[in-house]
Amino acid sequence: MLKINNLHASVEGTEILRGVNLEVKPGEVHAIMGPNGSGKSTLSSVIAGREDYEITQGNIQFEKEDLLDLGPDERAQKGIFLSFQYPVEIPGVTVTNFLKTSINELRKARGEEPLPANKLLKKMREKMGLLDMDKSFLSRSLNEGFSGGEKKRNEIFQMAMLEPKLGILDETDSGLDIDALRVVAKGVNTLRTKDNAIILITHYQRLLDHIEPDYVHVLSQGKIVKSGNKELALELEEHGYDWLKEPAV
Amino acid sequence: MEALKDKLESSFIVFENELNGHAQTPVHQKRRAAMQRFEDMGFPTKRDEEWKYTSLKPILKHDYRLFPNEENSVDFSQIKKYFLNDVDAYKLVFIDGVYSSWLSETTHERFDVCTFSSMLNKFSDVANEYFGQALPEYEALSSLNTAFAREGAFIRIKKSQAADKPIQVLFFTTEHGQEVMTQPRNLILLEENAEATITERHQSLSDKPVLTNSATEIFVERHARLCYHKIQNDNGQASLIDNTSIRQKGESSVTLGTYSFGNRFIRNNLNFFLDEEHCESHLDGITIGDDQQLIDHHTLVDHKVPHCYSNELYKGIYDDKAHGVFNGKVMVHPHAQKTNAFQQNNNVLLTDKASVDTKPQLEIYADDVACSHGCTIGQLDDQALFYLMTRGIARREAQALLLYAFANDGLRNVKLPELRKKLNRMIAKKLNVNLDFEL
Numbered sequence A: 001m002l003k004i005n006n007l008h009a010s011v012e013g014t015e016i017l018r019g020v021n022l023e024v025k026p027g028e029v030h031a032i033m034g035p036n037g038s039g040k041s042t043l044s045s046v047i048a049g050r051e052d053y054e055i056t057q058g059n060i061q062f063e064k065e066d067l068l069d070l071g072p073d074e075r076a077q078k079g080i081f082l083s084f085q086y087p088v089e090i091p092g093v094t095v096t097n098f099l100k101t102s103i104n105e106l107r108k109a110r111g112e113e114p115l116p117a118n119k120l121l122k123k124m125r126e127k128m129g130l131l132d133m134d135k136s137f138l139s140r141s142l143n144e145g146f147s148g149g150e151k152k153r154n155e156i157f158q159m160a161m162l163e164p165k166l167g168i169l170d171e172t173d174s175g176l177d178i179d180a181l182r183v184v185a186k187g188v189n190t191l192r193t194k195d196n197a198i199i200l201i202t203h204y205q206r207l208l209d210h211i212e213p214d215y216v217h218v219l220s221q222g223k224i225v226k227s228g229n230k231e232l233a234l235e236l237e238e239h240g241y242d243w244l245k246e247p248a249v
Numbered sequence B: 001m002e003a004l005k006d007k008l009e010s011s012f013i014v015f016e017n018e019l020n021g022h023a024q025t026p027v028h029q030k031r032r033a034a035m036q037r038f039e040d041m042g043f044p045t046k047r048d049e050e051w052k053y054t055s056l057k058p059i060l061k062h063d064y065r066l067f068p069n070e071e072n073s074v075d076f077s078q079i080k081k082y083f084l085n086d087v088d089a090y091k092l093v094f095i096d097g098v099y100s101s102w103l104s105e106t107t108h109e110r111f112d113v114c115t116f117s118s119m120l121n122k123f124s125d126v127a128n129e130y131f132g133q134a135l136p137e138y139e140a141l142s143s144l145n146t147a148f149a150r151e152g153a154f155i156r157i158k159k160s161q162a163a164d165k166p167i168q169v170l171f172f173t174t175e176h177g178q179e180v181m182t183q184p185r186n187l188i189l190l191e192e193n194a195e196a197t198i199t200e201r202h203q204s205l206s207d208k209p210v211l212t213n214s215a216t217e218i219f220v221e222r223h224a225r226l227c228y229h230k231i232q233n234d235n236g237q238a239s240l241i242d243n244t245s246i247r248q249k250g251e252s253s254v255t256l257g258t259y260s261f262g263n264r265f266i267r268n269n270l271n272f273f274l275d276e277e278h279c280e281s282h283l284d285g286i287t288i289g290d291d292q293q294l295i296d297h298h299t300l301v302d303h304k305v306p307h308c309y310s311n312e313l314y315k316g317i318y319d320d321k322a323h324g325v326f327n328g329k330v331m332v333h334p335h336a337q338k339t340n341a342f343q344q345n346n347n348v349l350l351t352d353k354a355s356v357d358t359k360p361q362l363e364i365y366a367d368d369v370a371c372s373h374g375c376t377i378g379q380l381d382d383q384a385l386f387y388l389m390t391r392g393i394a395r396r397e398a399q400a401l402l403l404y405a406f407a408n409d410g411l412r413n414v415k416l417p418e419l420r421k422k423l424n425r426m427i428a429k430k431l432n433v434n435l436d437f438e439l
């Protein structure tokens, strides 16, 4: 589904990603861990199509198609979704209007008619129920004044509404209390099918207790320095990242 | 400029001669005095403090025909789209400055919705009491309008009456094969405890440059409530100078919205004079300019007495080489204690070539007041744009969504649903998107 080959990305002349390789197949869950500043958010932004980064080498393919020529909107239309580490506040655009626009733009790209308002509302109510969200959020400005945890929940709510093929969750667990974590994990798990895939960026093992990954990768200084199964996450939890930095003998 | 001035002066003489017996009326005395003022002041130039950002030169260079001689007829089907849809309303329609009774819907029943000329004929007491009493004499352009004042809207809502339907005032200019200048004149009077919603629009049906120098005097008596909305969405050849002055008596409330999307050139001179205590005044504006549009808002809120409240919110979006001006003057006189005056002007520039001059001008001579102002000039937020685009929304739509979100509190006092819808549609069209914003 997603194939990243030797990806190098820099911003203002500083190289941040230095040769990332990653392959994600349908049905898989990949966790990416790694120290602060190692490039995790950069990687997710580059996959989603952020234009501030210059790709100096390598490529990204999504369902065998080159992604790098596509804008963020076109990538979303192909089925890529990014849950932001820091969701942006957009005053004046209500959650409802935003989702309505988003869903209908995605449908338009697939050649479908706009979703009738009543169906849209029904779907919104259903997904909000799943995520234990109050429906008063619908009429609020997008993310404006939302608490940290509410913003994260709202990201997963959007993911549930948009039903992407590939969901990238950038530290969606940070800032969530234990109950919220469980609710969000439940939300994510119900979206898991054999056809879609998830990349979880996280610092904590506790999320992986709820959403079990097939693979765990460690990103350090712009490179994946180690990959393994879920046991690797436990090891990291215990020993930190330092032991990885020592040159392999 | 001089050529046009000469032309206006000589046509004033022609106008006077046509008046025959009416040349001695108090109204005409006021016209004559106004003409004298205009002759003395002339057209404003960039040397005038109030005109330093805006030159009239390109507008005044044309050889305007002042009184179109042939009468063009207009079919309702041609102009239907300029009316509010799906709402029963009183209508005052003028074609090339002449009242069109077959396109209008007037009343004299419980209140008056008719023409300025019939007011002059029928209600000389009103004319003598109110005509020329709101527009300041130092304004050259409204003086010019006063000199030629003879046709436009007259609306009088009598004591404790509420207009049962909104009132639409529309001025059309038709094709005459040459440039045309018109000077509509309106007088609006809300007596004690009266209520009305009025919309005003000037629309050119011509491909040639058209200049409208409009003037409106509004008197709002005690406890009366007025919502007045100006839709400025004319074609790219049309220029509009709008002079509007409002006098408010105690406990009255006025909302005045100015929605400027079209025209080659717009200058608004909007004055609020708060004459008695506990007045409430709301001034809202949304301006969206592109191409080479020049849109200039000059506003004045004159707090002469204590305990009044004014709130001004103007939002501006400028694309291409468009230029905007916002000059908001708030005067708080020494006696006007406990004044609450707020002003906000926020702008977004979409290109390097677009520009805006924003100048809040608060002159506060009382000490026990709550006044604030703020002006901002910014760009679209890239982060927000990226966020929306990652949800599948194309750049143009994402941009429009953000701009709409930025501007739409300028509609906060538009209560009439049909008008809201119309303005929303105009905004979407101007932003070049097809978004169904309100769910």
Ligand SMILES: Nc1ncnc2c1ncn2[C@@H]1O[C@H](COP(=O)(O)OP(=O)(O)OP(=O)(O)O)[C@@H](O)[C@H]1O
Binding pocket: A011, A012, A016, A034, A035, A036, A037, A038, A039, A040, A041, A042, A043, A052, A085
């Ligand atoms: N637009 C930018 N301009 C300058 N530096 C940037 C920019 N974006 C990212 N960086 C730098 O790139 C590095 C990687 O940042 P990134 O946000 O990808 O890290 P991260 O792994 O997500 O960290 P965290 O765990 O703290 O979220 C950091 O040193 C950061 O300062």
Ligand SMILES: [Mg+2]
Binding pocket: A040, A041, A042, A085, A170, A171
């Ligand atoms: Mg990060």
